[in-house]
Amino acid sequence: MSNSSTLRHLAALALTVAAAMAVRSDILAAKATSKDLGGADRFLTCVSTDKPIYREGEMVYVRGVILNARDHTPLKANEPATALIEVKGPKGDTVAQGNANAEDSVLGFHWPIPPGRRAASIRSR
Numbered sequence: 862m863s864n865s866s867t868l869r870h871l872a873a874l875a876l877t878v879a880a881a882m883a884v885r886s887d888i889l890a891a892k893a894t895s896k897d898l899g900g901a902d903r904f905l906t907c908v909s910t911d912k913p914i915y916r917e918g919e920m921v922y923v924r925g926v927i928l929n930a931r932d933h934t935p936l937k938a939n940e941p942a943t944a945l946i947e948v949k950g951p952k953g954d955t956v957a958q959g960n961a962n963a964e965d966s967v968l969g970f971h972w973p974i975p976p977g978r979r980a981a982s983i984r985s986r
Contacts, residue, residue, distance in 0.1 A: 903930040906944065906968075915974055921948075923970040927963055935966030946970040950978075 895901050904927050911922040923946060927936055936942055942963035950956045956978065961968040 904928065904936075904942075905930050905933075917974050917976050917978055919974050921972045921974060923961075923972070925961070925963075925968045927966045927968065936963065938965075942966075942968070944968050948972055 906925045906927050908923060908925045910924075915921055925944060927942055927944075928934065929936075944961050944963070946959055946961050947955055948957040957972045959970055959972075961970045
């Protein structure tokens, strides 16, 4: 097979894959509606901690920034928002939880790591 023939086959294959992906994304987009995805106004929360690793007895400080999912803008001034913060153990059990109220699109939570606690993950809802 010549180089030009190989290039033509590769180009045809690339177009076929691109067309299949375009058709598939149309099918998926047709199934999802704003209502299915949580309504017209959806928000993202970027959650972070003050450091990556903690020892027992230390205080974990969690902060989150709430942004509009569409344009990544913060909440409007004086718009209330409350988040449920859950700290999960390695087996999925909830070891701590609490509510955090947002102020200026930022929320905060702290949790003292009890003696004997080995590992945990933090999640916001």
